[in-house]
Amino acid sequence: MAKRLGVIGGLGPLATAYFYELITRMTDAGSDQEHLEVYIISKPQIPDRTDYILGRSKNSPLEYLLKVGRTLDSMGADCIAMPCITAHYFHRELSEGIKAPIINIVNETAKYLKDHGTGTAGIMATEGTIRSGLFQNELVKYDIKPVIPSPDGQSLVTDIIYRNVKAGVPVNMDSFHAVTDELKKNGADTIILGCTELSMIKRDYPIGLGFIDALEVLAMCSITACGARLKKEYENLIT
DSSP: OOOOEEEEEOSSHHHHHHHHHHHHHHBOOSSGGGSOOEEEEEOTTSOOHHHHHTTSOOOOSHHHHHHHHHHHHHHTOSEEEOOOSGGGGGHHHHHHHOSSOBOOHHHHHHHHHHHTTOSEEEEEOOHHHHHHTHHHHHHHHTTOEEEOOOHHHHHHHHIIIIIIITTTOOOOHHHHHHHHHHHHHTTOSEEEEOSTTTHHHHHHSOOOSSEEEHHHHHHHHHHHHTTOOBOGGGSOOBO
């Protein structure tokens, strides 16, 4: 019997909806009954993770995340996915307070890059993810050199995430390419789309070669962790 997946969602809502689409699309299933049983709790009212990490807000998301995770426990979730990378700042506390294991999208992305020969990885993510060193620390563990945007580049990434995708307006692709060109110039052979809002860009725009979408990694790991089959075309997630 396949395991049941719980999803701490709403961080943001569009990324959660796309995550469920990815799970469905990436599962090798010949009928409805062969897909995963998924419990999604979408809680967009959870306080902004970056604002808390950077000290702009004292309203911690942790208790909200724990409450959702414990509800998923009570519903019978066997493992939990959290399609918000910045929220993984709280991964240790959440793992200690929730019974079901929480898939670590940051660790799994770094591990995937190591297994596929990446030596230097550029990181596009929220300021909270960058400042907390989430990806940098994991990449170094796997002997991958991390490259982050300049302050000006990070400002562009922040605008794309908050003023474009989260605001529901078209993405400024000139800004996107300005950041990716900078990261490649500084040695990145693969660029991590390390915010689930950035996954919408890969879905909707041609972005070229040398990218990995962390949300696709999370979908892949969710499928395999729950005992379902991954479609062969999704075995290589680097464009």
